Amino acid sequence: MRIGIKPNLVAPMEAYWGGTTHPEVVAGIVEYLQEKGFSNLVIMEGSWVGDKTSESYEVCGFKSLCEKYNVPFLDMQKEKGAPVQCGDMTLNICKSVLDLDFLINVPVLKGHCQTKITCALKNMKGLLPNSEKRRFHALGLHDPIAHLGLAIHQDFIMVDNICGDLDFEDGGNPVEMNRVLAAVDPVLMDAYVCDMMYYQPEEVPYITKAAALGVGCADIRQAEIRALDGNPGAPIPKSRKVVELADAVEEVESCSACYGNLIPALDRLKQEGLLSNLTTRISIGQGYRNQKGLLGIGHCTRSFTCHLKGCPPTEEEIYEFLKSYITET
Ligand code: SF4
Numbered sequence: 299m300r301i302g303i304k305p306n307l308v309a310p311m312e313a314y315w316g317g318t319t320h321p322e323v324v325a326g327i328v329e330y331l332q333e334k335g336f337s338n339l340v341i342m343e344g345s346w347v348g349d350k351t352s353e354s355y356e357v358c359g360f361k362s363l364c365e366k367y368n369v370p371f372l373d374m375q376k377e378k379g380a381p382v383q384c385g386d387m388t389l390n391i392c393k394s395v396l397d398l399d400f401l402i403n404v405p406v407l408k409g410h411c412q413t414k415i416t417c418a419l420k421n422m423k424g425l426l427p428n429s430e431k432r433r434f435h436a437l438g439l440h441d442p443i444a445h446l447g448l449a450i451h452q453d454f455i456m457v458d459n460i461c462g463d464l465d466f467e468d469g470g471n472p473v474e475m476n477r478v479l480a481a482v483d484p485v486l487m488d489a490y491v492c493d494m495m496y497y498q499p500e501e502v503p504y505i506t507k508a509a510a511l512g513v514g515c516a517d518i519r520q521a522e523i524r525a526l527d528g529n530p531g532a533p534i535p536k537s538r539k540v541v542e543l544a545d546a547v548e549e550v551e552s553c554s555a556c557y558g559n560l561i562p563a564l565d566r567l568k569q570e571g572l573l574s575n576l577t578t579r580i581s582i583g584q585g586y587r588n589q590k591g592l593l594g595i596g597h598c599t600r601s602f603t604c605h606l607k608g609c610p611p612t613e614e615e616i617y618e619f620l621k622s623y624i625t626e627t
Pocket residue numbers: 347432551552553555556582583584595596597598599608609610611
């Protein structure tokens with residue numbers, strides 16, 4: 299039996315920053331499986347567009363983990379996709395995913411600046427080639443994520459809720475919760491996470507869309523929830539930093555890395571008291587290709603009067619660009 303393990307190595311940041319899966323959680327899964335006699339294991343992941351998986355693999359501690367347990371690692375950024383019919387959508391999925399007999403998803407419970415939460419369903423996006431990740435954003439993100447649930451069956455989900463960042467997908471503001479959550483239904487898992495983070499599932503449309511497609515159940519009243527030590531732990535603190543910062547932005551179909559680099563750059567400007575001097579809305583995303591405008595971030599806004607090159611530009615580049623724009627204007 300070929301078993302795939304899918305952590306979240308979105309960017310080359312160690313897990314204590316709150317953006318990536320703790321290697322210790324995956325090590326526990328690997329040890330358990332090897333003790334039970336399962337030897338055909340593989341760890342698979344592709345970082346977000348803009349960062350290299352090969353770098354994340356090393357920085358996040360997965361190179362040493364794979365060497366220690368003699369488990370191969372497959373970089374999804376180096377794989378070609380194969381078309382898979384998912385309901386009324388055709389999606390391009392990395393070929394080796396289609397050879398698995400069993401998939402264990404090990405996402406991090408995090409906030410997300412575009413979809414509000416990211417956990418079980420959205421973590422599957424790391425099993426797509428980069429070109430398909432970009433296309434997901436052009437398709438509006440929610441619909442393709444929901445349909446992806448039809449193509450990739452998650453047999454077991456182990457959520458890393460040790461210190462996930464409740465604002466940014468790539469981490470930087472970890473919130474210590476020190477627990478893991480397990481589930482067999484990715485839709486129910488995500489609906490439960492919504493509830494923990496004070497959202498209704500309807501506020502994260504890919505969850506309700508996935509439920510409508512039959513991927514799982516979005517009604518947590520149907521869930522049987524057990525806390526192993528009898529104590530489900532502390533509630534997650536409320537966090538709305540991203541919502542506030544997003545007021546400065548007009549976003550249309552932007553890639554995760556592009557938008558994910560912009561929001562922390564805005565946070566830095568806010569902390570320095572500069573953001574309130576910005577009177578022009580910032581445009582970002584593939585929807586601005588060939589459009590005219592004033593202030594844009596990324597290659598997609600290259601026809602704007604003032605735009606920052608890069609696909610995606612880094613957080614530092616965005617910060618410096620906006621800082622000089624604010625100062626000059
Ligand atoms: S510039 Fe456009 S295509 Fe490139 S990362 Fe940003 S939104 Fe995506």
